[in-house]
Amino acid sequence: MFMAGDYIQERFPNGLQIQLKEIHTAPIISHWIWYRIGSRHEQLGATGISHWVEHMQFKGTPRFPAGTLDKSISRTGGIWNAFTYLDWTTYFETLPAGSIDLAMQIESDRMLHSLFDPVEVESERTVILSELEGNQNQPTYRLAEAVQRAAFDSHPYRNEIIGSTEDLKQIKRDDLYHHYRRFYRPGNAIVTLAGDFEPKEMLERLSAVYADIPDGEPCDPPDHQETPLSEERRLTIEGPGSTTYMQLAYRAPQASNPDFFSFSILDSLLCGPTSLNMFGGGGISNKTSRLYRALVEKELAVSMRGGLQATVDPFLFEIILTVRPEHTPDEALAAIDHQINILQDTLVMEEEIHRAVKQARALFAYGSENITNQAFWLGYAEMFSNYDWFTGYIDSLEKVTPADVQRIAQTYLQPSRRVVGVYLPTRKESPGV
Numbered sequence: 040m041f042m043a044g045d046y047i048q049e050r051f052p053n054g055l056q057i058q059l060k061e062i063h064t065a066p067i068i069s070h071w072i073w074y075r076i077g078s079r080h081e082q083l084g085a086t087g088i089s090h091w092v093e094h095m096q097f098k099g100t101p102r103f104p105a106g107t108l109d110k111s112i113s114r115t116g117g118i119w120n121a122f123t124y125l126d127w128t129t130y131f132e133t134l135p136a137g138s139i140d141l142a143m144q145i146e147s148d149r150m151l152h153s154l155f156d157p158v159e160v161e162s163e164r165t166v167i168l169s170e171l172e173g174n175q176n177q178p179t180y181r182l183a184e185a186v187q188r189a190a191f192d193s194h195p196y197r198n199e200i201i202g203s204t205e206d207l208k209q210i211k212r213d214d215l216y217h218h219y220r221r222f223y224r225p226g227n228a229i230v231t232l233a234g235d236f237e238p239k240e241m242l243e244r245l246s247a248v249y250a251d252i253p254d255g256e257p258c259d260p261p262d263h264q265e266t267p268l269s270e271e272r273r274l275t276i277e278g279p280g281s282t283t284y285m286q287l288a289y290r291a292p293q294a295s296n297p298d299f300f301s302f303s304i305l306d307s308l309l310c311g312p313t314s315l316n317m318f319g320g321g322g323i324s325n326k327t328s329r330l331y332r333a334l335v336e337k338e339l340a341v342s343m344r345g346g347l348q349a350t351v352d353p354f355l356f357e358i359i360l361t362v363r364p365e366h367t368p369d370e371a372l373a374a375i376d377h378q379i380n381i382l383q384d385t386l387v388m389e390e391e392i393h394r395a396v397k398q399a400r401a402l403f404a405y406g407s408e409n410i411t412n413q414a415f416w417l418g419y420a421e422m423f424s425n426y427d428w429f430t431g432y433i434d435s436l437e438k439v440t441p442a443d444v445q446r447i448a449q450t451y452l453q454p455s456r457r458v459v460g461v462y463l464p465t466r467k468e469s470p471g472v
Contacts, residue, residue, distance in 0.1 A: 046417060046426060047238050051250045054226025058417040058426065059241060060233040062410055068234030069133040069414035070142040072150075073422060076222035077126045078200045079351065080261055085218075086195075087202015088210055090123040091167060092219050096130065097121070098159040100152040103145060105159065111141060118411075123200055126351045127422040133411045136235040140244065146230075147248040150223050160212045168208070171201050178462045179359075182276050182286050186460040189272050190288045190355055194265040224255035231417035234410045263352055272458045280464040283362040285371055289457045291356040294349035294423040300435040301443040302347055302356065302451065307395035308387060308444070309378065310345025310358060315432075316406030316415065323398050329381075330358065333374045339366050351423050356451065368461045382448035386441040396436045403433060 049057040076089050099105035112119045117134035119142075132142035174180040184199055191197035201207075230249065232241060268290055292298040306313065311325020325331050325344065334340035343360040362371050406412055420429040 047242075049242055051225065051246065053250060053252055053254045054224075055249050055252070056229040056421070057242065057245060058229060058231040058421070059236075059238050060231075060413055060417055061236060061238055062233055062413060063235050065410065066136045066235050067133060067410050068136045068139040068142075068232060068236055069131060069411040070139060070146070071129055071131040071231045071414050071418050072146045073127055073129045073229045073231070073418040074222055075126070075227050075260070075422065076128050076218075077124050078198055078202075079126050079195050079263070080222070081195055081198065081202075083198075084206055085202075085210060085214060086198045086206045087167070087200070088206075088215060088218050089128055089222075090200055090202065091163060091207070091210065092215055092223075093121050093123045093128050093130075094163045094167065095155055095159065095215060095219070096149050096153055098156065098163070099154055100148050101154070102148050102152065105154075105156075108145060111145075115141060117142075125196060125200065125348075125354070129418065131411070131414070133414075139232075139234075139236070140248075143245060143248045147252060150225070150228070150252060153219060153223075155212055155216045155219065157212050160215060164207065164210075167201065168204065171204060171207065174201065178276075178278055178280055178282065178464070179284055181278060182284050182460050182462040183359075185274055185276055186286045186288050186357075186458050187355070189274055189458045189460070190268075190290070191265055194263045194352065195261075196263075196350075196352065196354055220255065221258060225249065225252050226254040226257060229418050229421050231414050233414035233417060265353070268456050268458075271454045274458070274460050276460065276462045277465050278462065280462075281364075282462075282464055283364070283368060284462040285360050285362055285368045286460045287358040287372075287375065287457055288355045288460075289357075289451055291347055291354055291451060293351060293353050294428065295351075296353075297435075298447060298451075299347070299349070300432075301439045301447045303399070304392055304395050304436060304439045305382065305444050305447050305452075306345060306347045306356065307398060308391055309382065310343070312395065312398035312402055313344075313346045314402040314406050315349055316402075316412060316419075323402060327394075329378045330375060333378050334360060334371060337374065338363055339371045339374055349419075349423050372459065376454075379448060379452045382445065383452070385445075387444050389441065392439060392441065392444070396433065396439075399436055400433050 047059040081088055115134050115138040117132055119132040121130040134142055188197045291302060309329050311328035312323045330343050334343050341361040341363055345358040347356050348354055362368055416429050417426055420426045
């Protein structure tokens with residue numbers, strides 16, 4: 040057992056990593072299990088398979104038949120859910136402290152014994168295809184999908200997590216089961232707990248349910264090399280509606296790159312503060328940001344937002360806006376470029392950086408205020424770096440200088456490094472008009 044700051048690390052002989060954080064503010068424990076498997080690990084022909092496997096984990100084991108899991112959690116007054124992302128898949132249960140063994144029993148059992156019943160597989164195929172069809176009826180989804188695909192030539196980050204219609208129609212039950220057995224193993228997982236427990240006793244309880252699970256064959260992490268963008272890429276999507284949307288995507292550094300912290304400050308100044316906590320937790324208005332003032336206050340856009348995501352490989356910095364009907368996307372883009380040029384040509388004030396750090400500190404406080412979020416961060420940070428990245432995040436932001444922000448703007452926010460996507464509505468005329 041290794042204690043690092045306010046958390047404890049352990050690794051069982053089968054390779055399973057354990058992270059524990061003792062918190063006695065309420066008689067609650069949150070249990071998460073993280074697998075290093077997401078859309079980043081998928082190949083064409085099997086896009087969406089990780090997300091589909093996540094769905095199948097709720098369809099039962101011999102010990103916990105389909106339909107009994109939700110009732111078991113509900114009877115304790117707990118909550119549970121799961122998420123699939125670019126780099127990972129995670130499952131969590133937050134329960135009264137006296138019921139936490141149920142979470143450990145469920146997750147250790149479905150690490151090995153999920154059924155993948157063929158009837159359930161076909162049922163979920165229908166569910167997921169319906170979900171995808173609903174997404175594709177949304178202009179913003181269609182635009183985001185097209186921009187993300189255009190931003191990468193070969194990296195799987197170009198694919199949507201839910202997968203493509205073609206792949207979802209051809210993936211078979213055995214494909215799903217093989218994917219599950221390959222990646223759902225102790226050496227590819229992290230179990231994180233935060234809450235009302237004594238660490239030594241909790242490690243013994245975890246060992247009793249997880250330590251004897253055999254590990255599978257190690258999987259080499261994918262090594263994706265992506266050629267840098269050398270010229271601006273533009274695309275236009277047309278569809279029903281009356282609203283014009285614009286999305287810009289710039290290649291951005293991975294979370295483990297020191298540039299990520301300077302880029303986070305730039306993001307805050309340009310687009311407004313955003314929380315890295317994907318599970319939620321607080322929000323601060325972006326009305327003080329440069330692009331809000333240049334676009335929304337100047338009535339070029341109805342709304343705007345931006346953001347940077349923490350990923351294993353370099354991903355994207357995105358700016359998304361709803362263009363006002365009386366203005367064009369080119370007018371909005373010119374206003375964005377003007378603000379970026381200012382950042383490239385002029386050093387920001389120290390006071391602006393201090394404000395951005397203060398806002399980030401507040402967002403981190405909001406996003407870590409409950410036990411579920413504390414357990415989330417124990418595992419989430421390990422997916423792209425380590426938990427020390429999280430605990431040192433604010434300190435890293437405080438070291439950012441005006442020159443760092445300018446360098447990030449000059450290096451990453453060049454037109455040649457971006458995709459510009461526009462959704463243009465095609466108004467439908469009423470009959471007889």
